[in-house]
Amino acid sequence: xxxxxxxxxxxxxxxxxxxxxxxxxxxxxxxxxxxxxxxxxxxxxxxxxxxxxxxxxxxxxxxxxxxxxxxxxxxxxxxxxxxxxxxxxxxxxxxxxxxxxxxxxxxxxxxxxxxxxxxxxxxxxxxxxxxxxxxxxxxxxxxxxxxxxxxxxxxxxxxxxxxxxxxxxxxxxxxxxxxxxxxxxxxxxxxxxxxxxxxxxxxxxxxxxxxxxxxxxxxxxxxxxxxxxxxxxxxxxxxxxxxxxxxxxxxxxxxxxxxxxxxxxxxxxxxxxxxxxxxxxxxxxxxxxxxxxxxxxxxxxx
Numbered sequence: 001x002x003x004x005x006x007x008x009x010x011x012x013x014x015x016x017x018x019x020x021x022x023x024x025x026x027x028x029x030x031x032x033x034x035x036x037x038x039x040x041x042x043x044x045x046x047x048x049x050x051x052x053x054x055x056x057x058x059x060x061x062x063x064x065x066x067x068x069x070x071x072x073x074x075x076x077x078x079x080x081x082x083x084x085x086x087x088x089x090x091x092x093x094x095x096x097x098x099x100x101x102x103x104x105x106x107x108x109x110x111x112x113x114x115x116x117x118x119x120x121x122x123x124x125x126x127x128x129x130x131x132x133x134x135x136x137x138x139x140x141x142x143x144x145x146x147x148x149x150x151x152x153x154x155x156x157x158x159x160x161x162x163x164x165x166x167x168x169x170x171x172x173x174x175x176x177x178x179x180x181x182x183x184x185x186x187x188x189x190x191x192x193x194x195x196x197x198x199x200x201x202x203x204x205x206x207x208x209x210x211x212x213x214x215x216x217x218x219x220x221x222x223x224x225x226x227x228x229x230x231x232x233x234x235x236x237x238x239x240x241x242x243x244x245x246x247x248x249x250x251x252x253x254x255x256x257x258x259x260x261x262x263x264x265x266x267x268x269x270x271x272x273x274x275x276x277x278x279x280x281x282x283x284x285x286x287x288x289x290x291x292x293x294x295x296x297x298x299x300x301x302x
Contacts, residue, residue: 002048002049002050002073002074002076025111025150025151025152025234025235025236025241026149026150026151026152027151027152027154028112028151028152028153028154028155028181030181030182030183031183031186032183032184032185032186032190033182033183033184034182034183035180035181035182035183036114036180036181037114037115037116037117037130037178037179037180037181037197038112038113038114038115038151038153038178038179038181039112039113039115039130039175039177039178039179040110040111040112040153040174040175040179041110041111041112041113041150041175041213041214041217041219041234041238042110042111042112042174042175042238043173043174043175043210044165044168044173044174046110046238046239047108047109047110047238048069048074048108048109048110048238048239048242049106049107049108049109050069050070050073050074050106050107050242051069051070051073051104051105051106051107052067052068052069052070052104052105052106052107052154053067053068053069053070053084053089053091053102053104054067054104054105054107055067055091055092056068056084056089056090056091056092056102057089057090057092057099057254058087058088058089058090058254058255059088059090059099060257061254061255061256061257062257062258063253063254063255063256063257063258064254065092066254067154067245068083068084068245068246068250068251069242069245069246070082070084070104070246071083071084071246073104074242074243074246075243081248083246083247083248083251083252084102084246084251085102086248086251087251087252087255088255089102089251089254089255090102091103105156106157107154107155107156108154108155108156108157108161109152109153109154109155109238109242110152110153110174110238111150111151111152111153111234111237111238111241112150112151112152112153113132113148113149113150113151113217113234114132114133114148114149114150114151115130115131115132115133115178116130116131116132116133117129117130118130118131130178130197132148133148133149134146134147134148134149135147135149137231145228145229145230145231145232146231146232147231147232148217148231148232148233148234150217150234150235152238152241155192159190159191159192160192160194163192163194164179164194167179167194167196171196171199172205173203173205173210175209175210175213176199176200176203176209177196177197177198177199177200178196178197179194179195179196179197180194180195180197181193181194181195182195217233217234218232218233218234219233219234219237220234220236220237220240221233
């Protein structure tokens with residue numbers, strides 16, 4: 001798989017030469033001067049760097065433009081079928097309704113949980129710490145759940161991942177602390193200010209803390225669709241997300257006119273999260289702890 005520091009640094013070197021939450025895996029998207037705090041759940045060895053087709057569409061389709069990893073590059077298999085090519089997608093032309101030849105771009109994507117500031121008051125100056133951000137999710141049947149916000153961080157190298165590589169070399173990991181990120185500017189002149197926060201107390205460099213981080217967020221574990229905590233945990237691993245994003249089911253859905261998809265394809269989990277509201281992603285595992293939902297979530301938030 002196209003993961004790891006060498007792949008990321010290769011992409012950075014190449015780029016230098018020119019060139020509301022609903023309980024699903026969302027995307028990092030900031031407006032000009034907007035700030036977000038995140039905790040990475042994927043370290044450098046698990047972050048994916050590959051070519052992406054961005055904002056591509058099929059001529060005559062009424063579906064919105066979509067983004068897909070380039071499957072042969074993601075799988076590192078030149079013989080793997082490229083479903084975007086198979087179903088006739090073309091590149092949307094910037095600030096135009098025209099479509100042109102496909103022009104994949106190399107991007108790096110990680111997975112993170114959204115955090116928020118919390119002031120701890122005591123003697124002297126209040127202390128700033130961070131906790132998971134929670135939102136209320138309402139499913140189509142009217143049921144309401146509390147949810148953490150998990151996002152994919154799909155960004156370019158020059159103005160985003162390059163400084164993070166520097167922090168990785170400094171700290172030995174990206175996952176031992178929160179990062180405050182501010183977008184400066186917009187359109188073609190965007191830069192990102194990335195500010196690392198304090199290291200977690202007791203973070204171990206032997207890999208145990210990374211495993212515990214994944215365990216605490218239910219990363220990559222079987223889901224329980226009946227759990228009251230169905231949106232409290234990470235619904236997919238990064239690799240599962242990436243493979244699902246370029247699956248034939250998802251590509252075919254975006255190539256099929258509305259009203260015909262039921263007879264031609266079954267939308268995949270990530271596809272539903274693109275188009276539908278809450279409740280469409282298979283939920284993560286239930287907590288083994290007892291007590292009411294409110295009590296269990298309070299323990300998670302502590």
